[in-house]
Amino acid sequence: MASWLQIPKNSPFSLANIPFGIISSSKITSRVPAIAIGDYALNLNVFASSGGFSQLPAIQSHLDVFNQPTLNAFAALGRSVHRQVREYIQKVLGADTPYPQLLKDNTSLQKEALLPLSEVTNHLPMQIGDYTDFYAGLNHAYNIGVLFRGPDNALQPNYKHLPVAYHGRASSVVPSGTPIHRPQGQILANPAADPKVPTFSPCKRLDIELELAFFVSQPNDLGKPVHINNAEDHIFGVVLMNDWSARDIQAWEYVPLGPFNAKNFGTTITPWVVLIDALEPFRTTGIEPGNRDSLLPYLREKRAENAYDIPLEVEVTNAGGKPTVISHSNAKNLLYSFPQMLAHHTITGCNLNTGDLLGSGTISGKDKQTEGSFLEQTNGKTPIKLADGSERFFLEDGDTVILRGAAGTEGNYVGFGDCVGTILPAVKLAF
């Protein structure tokens, strides 16, 4: 797919992608919807106002969705509309566009509507209601299980029967680039001591989790589960997510109700939502087929292909240092698909709303340096060597973590852009 717009070959935002986001700039101070294309954001508020969607009947009565500070109204229109809008924008931006008058030949509108990405500020794309985090990365669950229970009992008995999940904290989901203060709380200075007595401390085992996450488009009512065959139609699109984790706080607090303060201080997502349809060409069979007989029928998909082939990577840079890619993984390493997660979430009758965020869980490969967390890669014992020679068991103040992920090939990448976070020192407290 070629565009009349110059698009760098390595851009995650090729014409094959067209992800949606919310931006502002020094010139547009209110938040507006946009799509990313190459090195530019196309301001959909300006584009729509200037008649840019005049050749797309399906959206005519809904043009107000492009004059909103979040994508919730657009997402709520449903998958058929998202698909048509994306394909239409691909046509408008295509080298042989049938509508050259709309943007290609309209240089004054280009000046107003096409903004260099370097000059825009990205915001959270959706007003998030609830955020749920799954645990569908089989290798991650296994690796963590080995650390805690040994290889014979690494996976809990429920793991291959249902997508384990917990409710997360929605208020602290932030867009890429937001710095994260090192959290403080109760940790065990000496976990072996008896009785166990906690100390108050900045987290000493601050970690990342490499995840994908998806936003809900159309809601379901309380008491009305979504059928597995319809679940994908409730999915708006996908982002990369770093589920920052305080391992020492978690180890002390998590019995018996799961992680809480260890996760609630920040979760970073990429700001461009890649539509579920944009990922369709990369569908593949994951670790086990989605239609496997061992699943209860409410989780059994029609087809085997329940995963996406999306290479992922984790890069760490210390303050003023050189970047080091410490891990290469792939979205194929998920045991459950997004529709399976959604069907399971609603099977009790739980209602999902437009803008709800559902995370995949940490995506680790099987081999060394394919792990999606420091805990798995170092276990606090074997350090990671960074390019400048320094070593890491966990994150230090000033470290910057970048998650990346893109499917496809050069010139046609469908990617998420960088998911960036820098660790700031713990805030000073007085008691």
Next chain:
Amino acid sequence: MASWLQIPKNSPFSLANIPFGIISSSKITSRVPAIAIGDYALNLNVFASSGGFSQLPAIQSHLDVFNQPTLNAFAALGRSVHRQVREYIQKVLGADTPYPQLLKDNTSLQKEALLPLSEVTNHLPMQIGDYTDFYAGLNHAYNIGVLFRGPDNALQPNYKHLPVAYHGRASSVVPSGTPIHRPQGQILANPAADPKVPTFSPCKRLDIELELAFFVSQPNDLGKPVHINNAEDHIFGVVLMNDWSARDIQAWEYVPLGPFNAKNFGTTITPWVVLIDALEPFRTTGIEPGNRDSLLPYLREKRAENAYDIPLEVEVTNAGGKPTVISHSNAKNLLYSFPQMLAHHTITGCNLNTGDLLGSGTISGKDKQTEGSFLEQTNGKTPIKLADGSERFFLEDGDTVILRGAAGTEGNYVGFGDCVGTILPAVKLAF
């Protein structure tokens, strides 16, 4: 405290209370703020529009908060304003009101603004962002611990050091009176079998949890913990809460990340928010003092009195049957105070927003028939006898549960009203 309005002596909504809520009726179709007084709701939108607040300077520039479909804007004004508004309304409704012209002598306004509670519909009082549920009921945690681990290890090592909590599901919090469909999901028909293989079934161990919960008024920024000494000023008010729980779904799903589907199908709250100041006269020392030395300083309160003396009860009625009060408890049975919960929640830097809901955890006493759940009272083995002679291990379809709680004495009760939910059969699904 006496009112010129006839208030039944056993009303939870005495002049000493003045709880806030959101109502509609056949005549007022949009949702409006109100307070409850005796058998009436005072429509604050009508009252404010008619100059009802003319003698309260503090609220003059904020009268629009009474023209909103939730209490969030009012709550965000802060504790000083809530206190003044409550005291002002007490004066307006007092037998010797200094402002008789505002309502007492204005019968046409009374007709318009004072609506019989039987004729109004209650709605969720707040737009809830995140919902968190604590586990601060010491006796409940002990009782459950005995069931799972025996009396010697009933409490986890962290229990007396921090208020254990998990993130809950905000979307399915519903106001009293909303029926609850029996949830369905994966359960173990034979928990002792090896390998464990789940079956799909309606929940067979459907339970309640008797809790209090509080709403957040003023928010805190991400990265900025709330000091324990200031925490109470971030609390708007308190409601009763029934955290419906599917014990068999929970037992299978909860390792290693805690309850998820077992809790996400519905959580019922009373619709009238009792201001934190209204509960102040009932402050008492709980199980252990709030200023105990064993707490880390960020959780240590200035004063010992960290609980409220609020008698609570659980009533169950089968379809068409007689009501049976199956349990009497008291809010004193909480090990941690609301300010301690809030300080702990934010110590990592987690941001709380106006409207966030924080639950106490199940409030059980030490004795028989003081338990806040069926699981504790029956353990699935010793049935509860209802007034009509039928027996219950857990809830059956058609059962109605009512939680009640009121502090104070006859004529001056500060109560929550009924927290009601009826169990509907599981919805029929086709796979």
